[in-house]
Amino acid sequence: MRTAHLIVLALILFGSRSVFGQSRDRLRAVEAFDDGMQYILDGKLSRAAKRLQQAADYDPTFLPGVRSLGTVCGLQKDFDCAIESYRTVLEADSTFSRLLYFQLGEAYLQAGDARQALDYFQRFQALQDRDRGAFGLMGDQEMATEQRIVDQDLDRSILSAQISADSTNYVNATNLLNMGAPINSEDNDYFPFFTNDLTGVLYTRQESRGDEDLITAKRRGTTGKFRTSRFGTFNTQQPExxxxxxxxxxxxxxxxxxxxxxxxxxxxxxGVLIDGRIEHTEQLPNYLNSPTWDSQAAISCDGRQLFFASTRPGGIGGSDLYRCYRLPDGSWSEPINLGAGVNTPYDEEAPFLSNDAETLYFSSMGHESLGDQDIFYSRWDPSRERWSKAMNIGPPVNSPARELGFHLSADGRQGFFASDRAGGMGGLDIYSFTLNEELTGKEVTYVSGFVTDSLTGEPIANQEVPVAGGDVFRTNYAGRFFICAPPDAPLTLQVDNAAYDPYRHTFSIPRWDNTTPYRINLPLTKSGAPPPPEPEVKPRETYTETLQALFAFEEYELTSEQQSALRVFADSLDRERIASIALIGFTDETGAVDYNMRLSQNRAEAVGAYLRKLGINPALIVIEEGKGEIAGQREKKLNRRVDIVVTMYGG
Known part of the structure; x- marks a missing residue:
């Protein structure tokens, strides 16, 4: 509604002098008002707000100044100030402006008070039956703006307030958190895409001059601090x-x-990401890219489907979402419009597909929103072979502000998006949240397969790998292929290569946390060649690092101090060289033996759970059976502990 605010300011600017009085306070208010309006024209909103506040202080009955202060506060996202100013005007003169009722409703909606917003929207709607002459000079001046709002915005605003007021129906997300600096800045930060282990993120930053650049941020572990830098070698003065x-x-x-x-x-x-650099870059073919705007590609988990936004001719309107399929020869099919369940005459953008390829998330200006652009989801209907009618994901992800750029972590539970809601650091900020299990989709396991020569170990590139009764995958330069497979189900693969014996094997795919893919090997044997010799296994040198976590009497839950110490210890470890982490729990000799055994086990399990939360691979953590009590040794408080023994591979 920023445009409506500016139109109202223009009306006040050119139509308010006819209501001015001539008292000394009024003249001082007029002078401050004129300065404030000039600052608005110069784009200096902070100075405008200061002068308009002075105008209101000089003469609180000078209602155009108070109303303009509210409008500038709204533009600055200070909605409490906007509400106070608008209410002051209507309490002094309920017929000062009919449009002001709608503005007050918008301010309440942005401030999060949906019920008050709905009340003022409905008052504005009811006042349409009154003659505009009842609202004096403003009635005539605001007539065209009012009509546009009634025709285009009012129904949607009422619906937004109704949905927000009944937000108990939306339990799709919890634990909403602004990610803060350095991810967010005073500029626009949006379109986040996190690595599978959540230690890295790529996103877009738009500076004040309008240039878009790609930014990368990295951290040690899932609780470390991010460090940001410009990403790739193609950041230019044009948008990326x-x-x-x-x-x-x-x-x-x-x-x-x-x-x-x-x-x-x-x-x-x-392109291909190799050692932090993008190599082998190429523009997608002309039938996929058009002469207009094509952007915001999203790829399915296994890389077999490509979604993107485009303003190409022939769409439903605005920017539409399209899909292509990967063909057996590795090329892409012609783009297909996703249809009316997803696309509208307005803008749809920023698609994201769930791991199981059954739920599509995207941003839209055309579906029933809570205010501005919102995030929606649509389910794939295999029986009708089309996407279902889009549904609003609801609060707290969506708000009366703008939301876009939805992304989910590898396990489908942690989500990220951007919003310009009040309370952020600048324009669009990136937020995180926890997604309800009903929207995470079916579980999948990320599988990395490697096709190699069984004798030399050399990778076999560009090799087709058919899945029994399913898709055909192809190895890359490193002999690697990638599949998103259902867990606890057999995966049968076959490889036919003229230089090798036929290969066929059924793999058992486990449930996996997907921070790193589950690895399978497909060694091919050359025809007539002897079986490969058993590789000589040389034991790697190891060493240990230890830490003790001390507990209070009969306690097994970690304190914030213990968590901090474990975080520092975990961050000091080279994750790639960890062989195992053994956790052994103890108690003092006070209490029954069985009770102490359970208590020592609980302490070890609490430490293990927190190490997993810090991003330590669960497969490396071994919780040994609780040792119970230690009698006759040193102070009792030193016996209430968990020994953390980390075995590390040497250099």
Whole structure:
């Protein structure tokens, strides 16, 4: 509604002098008002707010100044100030402006008071039956703006307030948190895409001059502090849009916007992420990219489906969402519009597909929203082969402000998005939340397969790997292929290569946390070659690092101090060299033997749970049977502990 605010300011600017009085206080208020309006025209909202506040202080009965103060406060997202100013005007003169009722409703909605917002929207709607002459000069001046709001905005605003007021129906997300600095800044930060282990993130930052750049942030462990830098070698003075990694951790899609001989526009590119650099970049084919705007690619978990936004001709309206399929030869099919369940005459953008490829998340201006652009989801209906009618994901993810750029972690539970809601650090900020299990989709296990020569160990590149009764995958330069497979189910693969014996094997795929893929090996044997010799296994040198976690009498839950110590210890470890972590719990000799055995076990399990939360691979953590009490040794408080013994591989 920023446009409506500016229109109202223009009306006040050119129509308020006819209501001015001539008292000394009024003249001082008029002078401050004139300065404030000039500051608005110059784009200096903070100075405008200061002068308009002075105008209201000089003469509280000078209602155009008070109303303008509220409008500027709204533009600055200080909605408490806007509400106070608007209410002051209506309490002094309930017929000062009919449009002001709608503005007050908008301010309440943005401030999170949906019920008050609904009340004022409905008052504005009821007042449409009154003659505009009852609202004096403003009635005539605001007539065109009012009509546009009634025709285009009012029904949606009422619906937004109703949905927000009944937010108990939405339990899709909890634990909403602004990610803070350095991820967020005073600029716009949006389109987050996290690595599978949540230690890295790629996102877009738009500076005040409008240029978009790709930013990378990295941290040690899932609780470390992020450090940011510009990403890639293609950041330019032209916009670079949404960046998407395939779950295999190496295939990347990104948008570049450049002027060229064919005109302006944005196109989707792909590349391979190798040692933090993008290699083998190429622009996707012309039938996928169009002469207009194509951007915001999203890839399915296994890399077989590509979704993107485009303003190409022939869509439903605005920017629409499209889908392509990976063909057996590795190319992409022609784009297909996702249809009316997803697309509207307005803008749809920023698609994201769940791991099981059954739920599509996206941002829209055209569906029933809570105010501005919201995040929606649609389910794939296999019986009708189309996407279902989009549903609003609801509060607290969506708000009366703008939300876009939805992303889920590898396990489907932790979500991320961007919003310009009040209380942020600047424009759009990136937020995290926990998603309800009903929307996370079916479990999948990330599987990395490696096809190699059984004798030399050399990778076999560009090799087709068919799944029995399913898709055909192809190895990359390292002989690697990637599959998103259902856990606790057999995965039968076959490989046919003229230089090797036929290969066929059924793998048992476990449940996996997906921070790193589950690895399977497919060694191919050359025809007539002897079986490969058993590899000589040389034991790796190891050493240990230890830490003790001390507990109070009969306690087994970790205190904040213990958590801090464990976090520092975990951050000091080289995660790639951890062989195992043994946890052994103890108690003092006070109490029954059976009770102390359980207590020592509970202490060890509490430490193990927190280490997993810090991002330590659960497969490396061994919780040994509780040792119970230690008698006759040193102080009792030193016996109430868990020994943490970390075995590390040597250099």
């Amino acid at each position: 849009g949404m960046c998407t990694l395939v779950r295999d951790g190496e295939t990347i899609f990104f948008t570049l916007c450049h002027e060229n001989e064919g005109g302006g526009g944005c196109d989707i590119h792909s």
